Amino acid sequence: MKVLKFGGTSVGQPDRMHQVAKIVELQKGPRIVVLSALSGTTNVLAKIGEELLSGNKEAALREVEVLYAHYQEFLKALVQKENSISKAQYIINEHFTYIRSLAKTEFNEGCTKELLAQGELMSTKLFSVYLDEIGQKNVLLPALEFMAINEKDEPDMDFIQSHLRGLLEEHKDTDWFITQGYICLNAEQKVDNLKRGGSDYTASLIGAAINAELVQIWTDIDGMHNNDPRIVDHTRPIAELSFDEASELAYFGAKILHPSSILPAKQFNIPVQLKNTMDPEAYGTMISGMEKSKEIKAIAAKDGITAIKVKSTRMLLAYGFLRNIFEIFEKYKTPIDMIATSEVAVSLTIDNDARLTEIVEELNAFGAVTIDDNQSIICMVGNDVVEERGIIKKIFDSLEDIPIRMISYGGSKYNVSILTESKYKKDALVALNKGLFGL
Ligand code: ASP
Numbered sequence: 001m002k003v004l005k006f007g008g009t010s011v012g013q014p015d016r017m018h019q020v021a022k023i024v025e026l027q028k029g030p031r032i033v034v035l036s037a038l039s040g041t042t043n044v045l046a047k048i049g050e051e052l053l054s055g056n057k058e059a060a061l062r063e064v065e066v067l068y069a070h071y072q073e074f075l076k077a078l079v080q081k082e083n084s085i086s087k088a089q090y091i092i093n094e095h096f097t098y099i100r101s102l103a104k105t106e107f108n109e110g111c112t113k114e115l116l117a118q119g120e121l122m123s124t125k126l127f128s129v130y131l132d133e134i135g136q137k138n139v140l141l142p143a144l145e146f147m148a149i150n151e152k153d154e155p156d157m158d159f160i161q162s163h164l165r166g167l168l169e170e171h172k173d174t175d176w177f178i179t180q181g182y183i184c185l186n187a188e189q190k191v192d193n194l195k196r197g198g199s200d201y202t203a204s205l206i207g208a209a210i211n212a213e214l215v216q217i218w219t220d221i222d223g224m225h226n227n228d229p230r231i232v233d234h235t236r237p238i239a240e241l242s243f244d245e246a247s248e249l250a251y252f253g254a255k256i257l258h259p260s261s262i263l264p265a266k267q268f269n270i271p272v273q274l275k276n277t278m279d280p281e282a283y284g285t286m287i288s289g290m291e292k293s294k295e296i297k298a299i300a301a302k303d304g305i306t307a308i309k310v311k312s313t314r315m316l317l318a319y320g321f322l323r324n325i326f327e328i329f330e331k332y333k334t335p336i337d338m339i340a341t342s343e344v345a346v347s348l349t350i351d352n353d354a355r356l357t358e359i360v361e362e363l364n365a366f367g368a369v370t371i372d373d374n375q376s377i378i379c380m381v382g383n384d385v386v387e388e389r390g391i392i393k394k395i396f397d398s399l400e401d402i403p404i405r406m407i408s409y410g411g412s413k414y415n416v417s418i419l420t421e422s423k424y425k426k427d428a429l430v431a432l433n434k435g436l437f438g439l
């Protein structure tokens, strides 16, 4: 069994959706197709949700009608036959009636989740109608019947496995399954989701649950690139990556893949291939358990980083200082990314500063606190990079003109990271592209 996931842009236009059917058709054997919502839909639904939460009903309903009109246009070009048109029309009307009804209720966070789920529900149903029209037998698997998270918002693998396998058993003679990415049930059996961009995660969880031979993530770029193509001119796709390399890159900013999605794939050893819907022939990137070459494969950058320095004279020869510091971050559920220590101070970075005020207040008890915001982590990834002689020299030679605030080396064998002010990010990425890849 293969799992093929198509992102919002891959299904965002009727002709793209037709193209998706062609791509899926080229596969042999049984396959599960995971779809995102049509591009832009989740953003609009999120905005409607925010407006409703803040009591702005009129503005919300205006947005709803704009979205409705968009789906009307979409359906006209998606299907041709009378019967398909009325099926598609029925689906859209049903979901929009529901969306409008949400606007009339006492709107809360739970309603937002229900609202956000409408995008994936519509895209998969519409795709199924199109497949019916072209005579392609298919079965829609409702994600809300098998995709589940527990109290900690972690996937409930046992539930997913047993329920998904149960559903597949009911359709033994089917080769084409379709399901929604992103949406799931939570521990209270309510509609929830796997966070923005979570359809990739759905695909890899499904792959892990059914022990798929391959998970393909289809987007609009030909794989993971060696550097950020939105910022640097000359980049190239990377053909092979190990799970560890890919998860560092995904976490540190390679937008192509949801960072959590590598974990289940790695755990169950399911290869994940990144493919381009606009250029299906291109190989893309294969992510697997193989760790081949040792050079730096890619650079990724993460913005919105805040560096926090705590300087304590008492740290000299003291123990327990770091634990005290870390406990504060734990208390406010704020993950730490990079750390650098000296005998009298520790610097660390966070990317979520929602609780910064409280954190700083408590840190003050342990020393003088300095905050630097608008920082970027630039992360260089490759198997065993830290064991390769000369790599550090190349990195520092390339970054000669860039002020570096922190360095992380040796924390994992896959990654060397530096922290710099975000205003230097572009120059740093360009310089490293030249110095490390000659591009
Ligand atoms: N539609 C959701 C989003 O836009 C999930 C996804 O596309 O992966 O975040």
Ligand code: MG
Pocket: 007, 197, 200, 256, 258
């Ligand atoms: Mg995505």
